[in-house]
Amino acid sequence: MFDDSWEPPAILLAVDLVILTLRDSRLHVLLIERGIEPHRGTLALPGGFLRDANEDIEDAARRELNEEAGLADVHLEPLNVYGEPGRDPRGRVVSVAYLAITPRLPEPVAGTDAVRACWTSVEDALSSDAELAFDHRRIVADGVERARTKLEHTALATAFCGETFTISELQQVYEAVWGIQLDPRNFYRKVQGARGFIVADGPLRRTANGRPARLFRAGPDQVLYPPMVRTAHVAPQGPNGSAN
Amino acid sequence: MFDDSWEPPAILLAVDLVILTLRDSRLHVLLIERGIEPHRGTLALPGGFLRDANEDIEDAARRELNEEAGLADVHLEPLNVYGEPGRDPRGRVVSVAYLAITPRLPEPVAGTDAVRACWTSVEDALSSDAELAFDHRRIVADGVERARTKLEHTALATAFCGETFTISELQQVYEAVWGIQLDPRNFYRKVQGARGFIVADGPLRRTANGRPARLFRAGPDQVLYPPMVRTAHVAPQGPNGSAN
DNA sequence: CGAATAGTGTCTCTTAGACATTATTTA
DNA sequence: TAAATAATGTCTAAGAGACACTATTCG
Numbered sequence: 368m369f370d371d372s373w374e375p376p377a378i379l380l381a382v383d384l385v386i387l388t389l390r391d392s393r394l395h396v397l398l399i400e401r402g403i404e405p406h407r408g409t410l411a412l413p414g415g416f417l418r419d420a421n422e423d424i425e426d427a428a429r430r431e432l433n434e435e436a437g438l439a440d441v442h443l444e445p446l447n448v449y450g451e452p453g454r455d456p457r458g459r460v461v462s463v464a465y466l467a468i469t470p471r472l473p474e475p476v477a478g479t480d481a482v483r484a485c486w487t488s489v490e491d492a493l494s495s496d497a498e499l500a501f502d503h504r505r506i507v508a509d510g511v512e513r514a515r516t517k518l519e520h521t522a523l524a525t526a527f528c529g530e531t532f533t534i535s536e537l538q539q540v541y542e543a544v545w546g547i548q549l550d551p552r553n554f555y556r557k558v559q560g561a562r563g564f565i566v567a568d569g570p571l572r573r574t575a576n577g578r579p580a581r582l583f584r585a586g587p588d589q590v591l592y593p594p595m596v597r598t599a600h601v602a603p604q605g606p607n608g609s610a611n
Numbered sequence: 612m613f614d615d616s617w618e619p620p621a622i623l624l625a626v627d628l629v630i631l632t633l634r635d636s637r638l639h640v641l642l643i644e645r646g647i648e649p650h651r652g653t654l655a656l657p658g659g660f661l662r663d664a665n666e667d668i669e670d671a672a673r674r675e676l677n678e679e680a681g682l683a684d685v686h687l688e689p690l691n692v693y694g695e696p697g698r699d700p701r702g703r704v705v706s707v708a709y710l711a712i713t714p715r716l717p718e719p720v721a722g723t724d725a726v727r728a729c730w731t732s733v734e735d736a737l738s739s740d741a742e743l744a745f746d747h748r749r750i751v752a753d754g755v756e757r758a759r760t761k762l763e764h765t766a767l768a769t770a771f772c773g774e775t776f777t778i779s780e781l782q783q784v785y786e787a788v789w790g791i792q793l794d795p796r797n798f799y800r801k802v803q804g805a806r807g808f809i810v811a812d813g814p815l816r817r818t819a820n821g822r823p824a825r826l827f828r829a830g831p832d833q834v835l836y837p838p839m840v841r842t843a844h845v846a847p848q849g850p851n852g853s854a855n
Numbered sequence: 856c857g858a859a860t861a862g863t864g865t866c867t868c869t870t871a872g873a874c875a876t877t878a879t880t881t882a
Numbered sequence: 883t884a885a886a887t888a889a890t891g892t893c894t895a896a897g898a899g900a901c902a903c904t905a906t907t908c909g
Contacts, residue, residue, distance in 0.1 A: 375660035377621035380694070380705060416619035420703045424694045448692050448707050450624070450668045459664045461624060461705070463692050535888080553872060555889065560870095577887030578879040598871080779861080797899060799862065804897095821860030822906040842898080862905070869898080878889070 381455075381462040382428045383414035383503065385446060385510030386436060388469045388486065389527050394514075394543050395486040396507055397436055398499070405456050406500035410487070412507070414462065428465040436484060442468040442526035446510055454502050466510045468526040511544075518544055520594045522564055525585035531568050533580035534558060545597055557595060563588025622694075625706040626672045627658035627747065629690060629754030630680060632713045632730065633771050638758075638787050639730040640751055641680055642743070649700050650744035654731070656751070658706065672709040680728060686712040686770035690754055698746050706745075710754045712770040755788075762788055764838045766808055769829035775812050777824035778802060789841055801839060807832025 386397040398410040413435040417427050425443065432438045443465050450461035491497055492507055499507070517523045518541060525532070527540045538554045558564060565583040572579035630641040642654040657679035661671050669687065676682050687709050694705035735741055736751055743751070761767045762785060769776070771784045782798045802808060809827040816823035 375623050375625075376662075376664035378624045378661070378664070378705075379619050380622045381619075417622070418620075420620035420622065421696050423696060424692070424705070445691060447689060448668070450707070452665045452667060461668070461707075463694070463705075533888090550872070550874085551888085552874080552890080557871085572880070574880090574887070576881045576885065578881095578889080580888060593870090596871085777861090794899070794901085795860095796862080796864095796901080801898085816907070818860070818907090820858070820908050822862080822908095824861060837897085840898085856909100858908085860905100860907085862903105864901105864903075866900085866902100867898100868900105869896105871894100871896080873893085873895105874891105875893100876889105876891070878887100880885105880887080882883100882885085 376459070379455075379458055379460045380417045380424070381414055381460050382417070382424060382431055383412045383449075383462050383464045383506055384428060384432055384436075384467055385412060385464060385507055386432070386438070386441075386467040386469060387489075387510065387514055387527075389471050389540060389543050390486055390488075392539055392543050394489045394511065396489055396492050396510070398485060398487050398492065399435060400483040400485075401500055409498050409500045410492075410503075411500035412464075412503045413484070424463050425465070428463075428467075432467060438467070438469060442523070446506070446513060449502055449506060451502070462506075464506050464510070466513055468514070468523060470527060470529045514544055515597075518595065519597055520591055522585060522589050522591060524595075525565065528585075531571075531582040531584050533571075533573075533582060534565075535580060537565070537583075541595070547597075557593075561591045561593060561595065564591055620703070622703040622705050623699075623701070624661045624668070625658055625699075625704050626661070626668060626675055627656045627693075627706050627708045627750055628672060628676055628680075628711055629656060629708060629751055630676070630682070630685075630711040630713060631733075631754065631758055631771075633715050633784060633787050634730055634732075636783055636787050638733045638755065640733050640736050640754075642729060642731050642736065643679060644727040644729075645744055653742055653744045654736075654747075655744035656708075656747045657728070668707050669709070672707075672711075676711060682711070682713060686767070690750070690757060693746055693750060695746070706750075708750050708754070710757055712758070712767060714771060714773045758788055759841075762839065763841055764835055766829060766833050766835060768839075769809065772829075775815075775826040775828050777815070777817075777826060778809075779824065781809070781827075785839070791841075801837075805835045805837060805839065808835055 388395055397413060399413050401407050401409055401411050413431055415431050417424070418430070428443060432441065432443070446464040446466045448461060448463055452459060454460065487497070489507070489511055492499065493504065514523065524537055524540045528536055534555055535551065537558060538549055538551060541554070542549055563586040566586045568582045568584045570579055571582050632639050641657060643657050645651050645653055645655050657675055659675050661668070662674070672687060673683070676685065676687070690708040690710045692705060692707055696703060698704065733751070733755055736743065737748065758767065768781055768784045772780055778799055779795065781802060782793055782795060785798070786793055807830040810830045812826045812828045814823055815826050
C-alpha cells in the first residue's frame with residue numbers, strides 16, 4: 368500500500384481577507400483591483416502568499432492587511448479554507464481566509480501594492496453583475512454570513528464602532544449587517560441586559576438637535592448572554608405609511 | 612518592495628479528523644497509535660498528507676476516514692486550519708481539520724494503516740494525563756466545542772443516531788454531548804416543535820419492558836427553528852432523593 | 856396487578872416584541 | 883415654543899421549565 372519513494376505534494380499557501388466596515392449605514396467590503404496576472408484588472412479580496420515558510424498564517428494576514436489596506440489593530444478571525452484544485456491557475460493554491468472588522472474609516476484607503484482599493488457595498492459585490500477574481504465571491508458571502516451569526520452571540524458589533532459609541536450607533540450596526548430594522552426601545556433594553564457587552568463612558572452631545580446620547584465602550588465579555596436573537600421583528604411603522 | 616526573484620514558499624498540506632461517536636452514553640473520539648515518526652507510539656487523530664497535488668481536500672479527508680477507520684458515508688464538515696510554524700518537525704505542515712460524526716459502531720474499528728485504533732472518551736482524551744501528538748488536543752477540544760454549539764442550531768444530533776431512532780435516544784445524544792441532564796417531557800415538546808427536524812417512521816418495541824417507542828428518522832431541514840437552546844435545565848428530581 | 860418506559864397536559868414565570876410616555880437638548 | 887433624539891415604562895402574548903398525569907407494554 369505504501370510506496371517508499373512517495374513524498375507528500377508541495378502546496379502554495381495564501382491568505383485572503385474579507386474586510387468589512389459600515390459606510391452610509393450599509394455593509395461594505397474592501398476590494399482591490401488586481402495589478403498582476405492572473406485576473407489582472409478584476410476586483411479581488413486583499414491577500415497574498417505566505418512570505419516565507421516560517422511566517423505564521425495569521426501574521427501573514429495582518430501583514431497583508433497592512434500592506435494592501437493600510438490597516439492595523441483590527442478584529443481578525445479565521446473564516447475558512449478554500450483549496451479546491453483548479454481555483455488558481457498558478458498551481459495548487461490553498462487559501463486561508465480571515466474575517467476582519469473595522470470601524471468606519473475617514474477615506475477610501477489606498478493600498479501600496481494593489482492598483483486601487485475601494486469599498487464596495489456587500490450587495491453590489493455579491494450581485495451577479497460584479498465580477499470577482501477566483502472564488503472570492505463565495506468567500507465574501509461566507510464572511511458576511513459569519514458576521515451575521517456572530518453578531519447574535521458575540522460582542523463583534525462593537526468592532527464596527529470606534530472606541531466609544533452610542534447605543535443608536537450600535538443599533539445601526541445590527542441593522543446594516545442583518546439588513547432589517549429594529550425597534551430602538553427594545554434594542555436598548557436588550558443591549559443593556561446583555562451582561563458585559565457594553566459599559567458606560569460619559570455623555571456627549573454630538574448631533575445638531577435632540578437629546579445628547581450617553582457614550583459606551585466595549586465591555587469585558589465576548590460571548591453574549593442573553594444573546595441578541597435575530598427574529599423577525601419588523602420595522603416599526605410610522606404613523607404616516609407613505610414616508611420612506 | 613518586490614524582489615523579482617521571489618517565489619512563494621511551498622508547504623505540506625495534511626488533513627486531520629475528529630471523529631465523534633456515542634458509546635455508553637458518553638462522547639468518544641477516535642484516536643490511533645502512530646506507527647511512524649514523529650511521535651511514534653503516541654496517540655493522535657487519524658489523518659495524513661494529501662496524496663497528490665490534485666486531490667481535493669475533503670476527498671483526502673474521506674480517504675483517510677476510510678483507510679484509517681474503515682468508515683464511509685459519515686457526516687463531515689470543515690473544522691479549522693492549524694498551521695502554526697513548528698507544530699510538525701517534518702517541516703511547515705498546515706493541517707485542515709474536519710469534524711466527522713458517526714452513529715454508535717458495533718466494535719472498535721481496526722485501521723489498516725495505523726497500528727491501533729481505539730475509541731477514547733472525550734473526557735479522557737482532554738484530561739491532562741493523556742498525551743496526544745502535535746497540537747491534536749487543541750483540535751479535539753475545538754471539535755467537541757463545535758459539536759456542542761451545532762447541536763443547538765442544526766440537526767447534527769441525528770448524525771449520531773442510526774437511520775431510525777427514538778426520541779429518548781436522541782435525548783441521550785444531547786445529554787452526552789452537552790454533559791447535562793434534560794427533562795424528557797420538555798425535550799419531547801421541543802424536539803417535536805422544531806419543524807423539519809425529525810419525521811415519524813413506524814413503531815417498535817425494542818426494550819424488555821415499558822411501552823414501545825415510536826421511531827423517527829432525520830427530517831428535511833438542517834437548521835433548527837426554533838433552536839434547541841441549551842440553558843441550565845437541571846436533572847429532574849425523583850421523589851426519593853436517595854436513589855441513583 | 857406492578858414495574859417500567861412512552862407520551863400528553865397544565866401551570867407559572869420569564870421575556871420578547873409592541874407601543875406610550877417622559878427627558879433633555881438646539882433653534 | 884417646537885422639533886428632534888434619548889431613555890424609561892407598561893402591556894400582552896409566547897415560550898421555557900417544572901411537574902402531574904395518562905398510555906402501553908412485559909412479566
